[in-house]
Amino acid sequence: MRLSTSFGSRRAENRRQLEHLHRVLNDGACPVLSLDVFDTVLWRRVPHPADLFGILGARLRRDGRCPPWLTDTAFRRMRVAAEDEARGRSESLGSEVSLFDIWDAMPLSLFEGTPRDELVRAEVEIERAFTVADLDMADVLRLADKYEVPIVLVSDTYFTEEQLTYLLDRPELDTLRNARVFRSQHHGAAKGSGLWKIVLNGLGCRPEQVVHVGDDAHADQVVPASLGVRTVPYQRIDEDFAGVLEREQESAETFGPFGAHLDPEHGDFGLTSLRARTLGMAPAPTTSAVGTAWRYGASVLGPVLTGFAEWVAFHAHRSGTPVVWCPMREGELLSHLVNQAARSREWKVEARTLWLSRQVTSIASLDCFDRDSVREFVRRSYRLTVSRLLATLHLRPGDVPGLAGELDTVLDHDDIVDRMSAALTETPHLCNRLAVAVTAARERLLRALRDSGALDSPELVLVDLGWGGTIQLQLAHTLRIVQSGTRVSGFYLATDERSTRLHHAGLPAAGYLGQAGQPHETVEAVRRSPEALEQCTNALCGSLVDFTDEGSPVLGPRAGSDSQDAEIRSTQDGIRAFQRQWNRYVEHSGGTWPELTHSARHRLATILTAALKVPTTDEAAVFGNWAHDDNFGSSVVTRILPEDLRPAVPYLSPNDLDDLGMRDAFWPALIAASDTRLSAAARALANGLVDPGMFEPAGEPSETRLRFRTPDERWHDGPRRRVRINHNGLSFARMNFETDGATDVSLAIPGRPAIVRVDWIEATVIAGGDAEPRVLRWDKPDDFAGLTFAECTWLGANMVEFASPHAALWLPLADRTGAPVTSARITIAFAMLPQAVSGFTPRVPPASRVARLSGRARAEYRARGVAGIAAGAARMVIRRLAARR
Structure with missing residues (x-):
């Protein structure tokens, strides 16, 4: 049996690799287990190994061992250059060096007299603080130990034996106590240039008796495989995920020279590695679209919503709030995430679902005797007819005789909105009739709230994606009308400028990634293109349009298709998969794993903003076909990438995308992603690589x-x-x-x-x-x-x-x-x-005049038949008579 990069699909490689590795060990088909160390047995809580150098520079500067003018960026580059210089000096010996050799190439006079050995020790301590034992590899090691399989570590490293032993000294890796270690620094040869022959000679066994696990395609796979070693690739970052990381670096609002927002205590919180680990465990997709949706959930929405859920649970726990309420349809997923976050941290919080919607709360909070309030309610509808809106208010056409002749008129302009608002409020009788309908709707809502237990406490805490906080505002107004004494507060992923209405009303409303429109780039990206995020988190059901008299939810029809439902389920599976991976390390750490509640928010905002601003072609192909319902009494269903804009893509410039309104395109960046050249132009413009004037005609603007x-x-x-x-x-x-x-x-x-x-x-x-x-x-x-x-x-x-x-x-x-x-x-x-x-x-x-006349005649005929031609001829006669006068 031979294991190689061919077993397992590229998109779900690590899952199958681990399954095969467990089977090989269980079957006794692995006489010797060999493992790479870094990015296999250990991984770092930073995107790239050299990212730690900037953090080391900051620590040295903080401790007074580094001059204040030496920035993190400068120190990082200096440390990288020193390693290159040290390897160049020892090239005749194979270019393998120790950490002491590297620091000998540093300008030690800059470090305030700190001895070299102390500086080396400081770097080792940084490595120790930011390296994590891979739990999947720890399971493999325990299995190997159970069957008494000899374990070997083979590593390209500048760490000495003592230093490497210190980095590996962790409870999860106690099975390595008797492992043999082959280090490139000790043997003067790297895995790609002779170390593997040393390993095989040192072990005294045949190559096929060794199964090696590692992440480097050349050093851990190609070279040992050429000698007969059985290899198991343990991939960290695949090609697709590398593209995701690249767009995040390009789209970051402000990012350091090492391409990530790094916390001085926690790096990137392990997000890059855990996202990669999760993607490596992807299930085999039924279609490529389902696979793309799963990856989006695992690599983009999973980290963001895991952080959001942890933030909600943390604040609820700290404030002594035992229950938070997650409005449906997002509530099904959000409550699950919050409950899992609370359980893994042992916080005393429970999240429950609650049926609420903008439509239901807007009716319940309507002031029937205030024409402006009624007008705002009517104006909020989209492409509803008069009769449809009356039905929403539980009114019959006969209740409003002034609108009898306009029942099929669409409420699409101010004049008809004004007439309907006036008709509903023009007489005390009509106001009372409307008030009866609204009061009944309000009582149905209140019964549902009471039955769920949402009004049992003095404060009802909502957890939702957010944006304007409309449901919270309207629900609070409804509860004030009935003098319930319950205050409504809210935890949101992000809120825009409209949420200041909540603050003016004295209602607490906190945003995780952004609040009241700030930071602008993050909130604007989410506010402008929220549909995919909303669809990805929705339960597979219609939106709430009313309650029965018994308080049961009445749902409207749901847009979508079987394929869209499968893709949404797959996205949510990816979200849950990332949270499981994250919580696994939380629970294993004994309370030492970093939280995503505060300083991680900037990194998570970058992940989400980049995904919304620069979607990939694969993401455009999936999400562009999704249908989106209007959710406010309307039956209008629109595709996220509208059909009528597809023919316009060859005509669009990146600047045109910004001009499109919400009703034109839900997600303008998705349009760009559907065309390679437009996508490249939009990305270059967004990253400041080209001047916007490139897409303007010559001369004065027009x-x-x-x-x-x-x-x-x-x-x-x-x-x-x-x-x-x-x-x-x-x-x-x-x-x-x-x-x-x-x-x-x-x-x-x-x-x-x-x-x-x-x-x-x-x-x-x-x-x-x-x-x-x-x-x-x-x-x-x-x-x-x-x-x-x-x-x-x-x-x-x-x-x-x-x-x-x-x-x-x-x-x-x-x-x-x-x-x-x-x-x-x-x-x-x-x-x-x-x-x-x-x-x-x-x-x-x-x-020619003949062409104009014949063309005009054909146009008239297509539009109105023979009568059209006659009308056109009549107009010509009238114009000639007028000209003679």
């Missing part, structure tokens, strides 16, 4: 400007978007507007003199009170021939010459939909050739 005309023939200014040119030489604009009715839209596409190739224009509109949006598109020569051109000229096909900054083409929205438009999203994909602002550039001949 804007795409939208105006819309209402049925009273008045024009109104709409949104504007900066014109940019991306790596493909293409441009994109997307603009949204709401009104009580628009007939036409004017688009000044380049906002300057230019020849423009308009590849397509798409308008997603709500018109005539329709509940479902309609999609209108212009992408063919005949489509453009039928448009009106103001101060611009159609050149044929999809080419238009804009003569001035205000030159625009008009989209006849009402003609295409048959009714005025109340809300619209206009998307334009184009390429432009700027022209001189002076207007002296030679003009391009326009399309």
Whole structure:
């Protein structure tokens, strides 16, 4: 039997390696067990071994043994250079050196007269403090000891025998007491250059009798395998995880020269190594998407939520809070994590789930006699019809006769919102009818809270992901209305600026990674793209829309698919797997393992921020296909990577991603990740490697400007978007507007003199009170021939010459939909050739009159049939008569 890197898949290697290793030992097929030391038997609580040098420099400076001007960075580089110099000096002897040789190459005069041996001892003490016995290898060693299998340690190291013995002197590794040790420093040869022959000669056994475990692909696998040794690779960081670490280094708000936020006492708390260890234990995925989801849970959300759960349990324990409440749907996972954190630390805290939602608490806290309060409630809905919102409030259409003619109208603009708010509050009778419905909803909520035990204590502590603290605020208001005497406080992963409402109301609300919008980069990244985080932590059920009279939850329909459910389950399995790995070391340490409650937060914020800002192509392929429901009475379901933006990806620049609103794209960075060149451009821009001006056209900045005309023939200014040119030489604009009715839209596409190739224009509109949006598109020569051109000229096909900054083409929205438009999203994909602002550039001949007329006729026919052609002819006659006058 031969063990090699081929056994076990790359993504779940360590799990299978350990299983095979246990089997080999149990079967008696391992006469000699050989192990590497560092990153196999021992691992460090820092991302890279040299990271300890900066911490050593800080300790020496703190103790007065190092000048204050010698920074951690400078010391680290000096220590690395000294090792290189020491190896160069002894190259004739094989370049293997001791720690004493390395310190002989340091400028010892800088260290305030501290003897070399004392400095060496200080470095060994740092290594001792930051190295950890690998618990999986400790299990293997105990099994080998049980079957009396000889154990050998083979290590490339500059530590002496005494120093290495000191580092290995731990209760978990007591089985190494009789192990033979082969050190490169002692034998003058490394594993890759002769040490293995020394090992085999020293053991006096055949190569195939030795099973060696180590992390280095060359020194621990290729070289010994070439001699006949059976090798078991114990990989620490695979290629995919190396990419994750790289994006975290690039995306960090401020990071030291060794690429991580290191705590002087705890390094990176072992997060890098434990993430790698967890990833190495991945189960075999059923699909590549499931595997990607598991890895995301284990390497990104697992550490972040493990820290959050530990922070919640710590503060609840310290304040004497025996129970915290985790609102569903995230509550199922969060309560599990908090309970596991409390158990591993022996903290007296229990987390329980509680059914709550923004929709239920907003109804329960509604002031029916305050029109502004009712208006804010109505305005919060998204693409609900009047009848659907009435049903949410448990009102019948007959209860509000003033809205009888608008039951199918979508609440998508201020005018209909104002009319509905007025209709609900215009008479005492209607206010009372609404109050009855709201009071009943409030009583159902209160019964559910009482039955769960949430009102048994004077303080109800919520644990949630957070953002604005809306549920806490509304629940507190509801409890004040009924004078329950219960105060509501909250522990959140992060809160944005809206959470200041809680503080003004006297409600405690603490954020783990960020609070009240600070630090800005962390909170903004989470606030801008929360959907994947929310979906990854949700239970597989619909959101809470009401309670029964008995207090049981009434859930709405759930968006998603079987594949999405499998990927969510896999993500949560990865999250739990990391926490199990973390808690395993917590429990084994006897209370000495560092906590993630305070100084680790900056490192964890970097992990999450980097993942949100720079998702990988694999992550985009998985999360981009997930569906997301609106969760406030609406049945609207949107993909995290919207279908309508997929064709726009070749036109987008990194700057365009920042212009997209929440309703345009939940996670703009995911769009970039779906395209290799856009992703590279966005990453370079985010890391300051390129100037934002690279994506701006030459000359003065310009804007795409939208105006819309209402049925009273008045024009109104709409949104504007900066014109940019991306790596493909293409441009994109997307603009949204709401009104009580628009007939036409004017688009000044380049906002300057230019020849423009308009590849397509798409308008997603709500018109005539329709509940479902309609999609209108212009992408063919005949489509453009039928448009009106103001101060611009159609050149044929999809080419238009804009003569001035205000030159625009008009989209006849009402003609295409048959009714005025109340809300619209206009998307334009184009390429432009700027022209001189002076207007002296030679003009391009326009399309022939015959082409314009025939194209316009075809457009009229497609839109409205024969009647459309007749109407178009009538308009031409009217214009000619007007011209003669």
